[in-house]
Amino acid sequence: MHLVSVLAMDHVVGFELATAGQVFGSARSMDGRDAPLYSVRVCGPGRVQVSAAGDALFTMTPPYGLGELLEADTIVVPAHDSSGPVPPDVVAALRRANEQGRRIASICTGAGILAEAGLLDGRDATTHWRHAAALSARFPRVRFDAAALYIDGGDVLTSAGVAAGVDLCLHMIRMDHGAAVAAQAARRLVMSPHRSGGQAQFIASDRAVTDEGSLAEIMQWMTANLDRPLTLAEIGRRAGLSIRTLNRHFHDQTGSAPMQWLLAKRVQRAQELLEGTTLSIEEIARRSGFGGAAALRQHFRLQLATTPTSYRRQFSSS
Incomplete structure (x- = not known):
């Protein structure tokens, strides 16, 4: 034991x-x-x-x-x-x-x-x-x-x-x-087996709100649209912020740039789908916003030092 x-x-x-x-x-x-x-x-x-x-x-x-x-x-x-x-x-x-x-x-x-x-x-x-x-x-x-x-x-x-x-x-x-x-x-x-996201979701709600407001709403929107090819310009328009201001607030509240945060969320979404579904790697790549399996494999290697197939083999509960 x-x-x-x-x-x-x-x-x-x-x-x-x-x-x-x-x-x-x-x-x-x-x-x-x-x-x-x-x-x-x-x-x-x-x-x-x-x-x-x-x-x-x-x-x-x-x-x-x-x-x-x-x-x-x-x-x-x-x-x-x-x-x-x-x-x-x-x-x-x-x-x-x-x-x-x-x-x-x-x-x-x-x-x-x-x-x-x-x-x-x-x-x-x-x-x-x-x-x-x-x-x-x-x-x-x-x-x-x-x-x-x-x-x-x-x-x-x-x-x-x-x-x-x-x-x-x-x-x-x-x-x-x-x-x-x-x-x-x-x-x-009585809790989720895998909580996606990081401390940023809690930091944003606990810090003093800036003149432009908390990023919580735009983070929620980005998470709900992971499968779309989001751009920095579109995220800025949605948040009502210039790209420069958006970058500054993201760095202040999360310690990373908006696209880095988005990429981490996409990898986490792919992990959840690999663990809990039998969807193909190509479909998981599409649903998590990578567009294709090649890009998903590339970022899995960079962030997790493994492949989607190996990850699924080890952690799948399906």
Whole structure:
């Protein structure tokens, strides 16, 4: 059975602490036995305070010590409401686990703990968009992307805040056991098995609205028209913005240009169709706005380092 260890340091955030247990615990075998596929353990250096929104909820002593990290197949580092230094014994344990090939994933500001351990140096990573700038300044060797829900770096994975940790855990289940098991776990959690889009949809609604307004409406329109050959000029006209202003607001709210954002949405649409339908690759390319299978294959390789056929073979639940 796959062992997941959740790291609980002082001021650990309660929701993120429970996320791994809830999501991985919902993954069951589909052979009729309904057997659990993961065992989840909470480990830490000693008695810790559990927090929510900066307020103390209760204290607890994790039933397992830091040595458990070296026994786990996957380590999850949840958010912590603390800007203090990470204890040296925690840093050492995470580094040893990484050297031994353990899969390590963070939720929200847990990315700061991985960064302090040096596990994100030279990598792309994400965290809650509110903390991305501060962590970028603190750890300049890490490329923080404030627009991503989660980033899979293979041995080290990071996710944005709160619910994005659920997305990341479902993604790991999908990687371990396929799309059908992940979809079943998502149904148990009463949520979508694959949430498209990134943090931009939440950043836009939370930031102060500019004179030209939020991009939420134009993003929704672009998503609803992925199959059309949209141009930057048409998007600007629809939004009532000049191309220059459109580019500026997209960069401010998503960290990317409009056409880059659109391309990422198209790849995500293709992923959803490959996972959940038996449509031909050519038809999926058309419905996701690539026009033809050749363009779809090209962008799949660039963004996902695989082919549509290989992706379908691994993740299809149809």
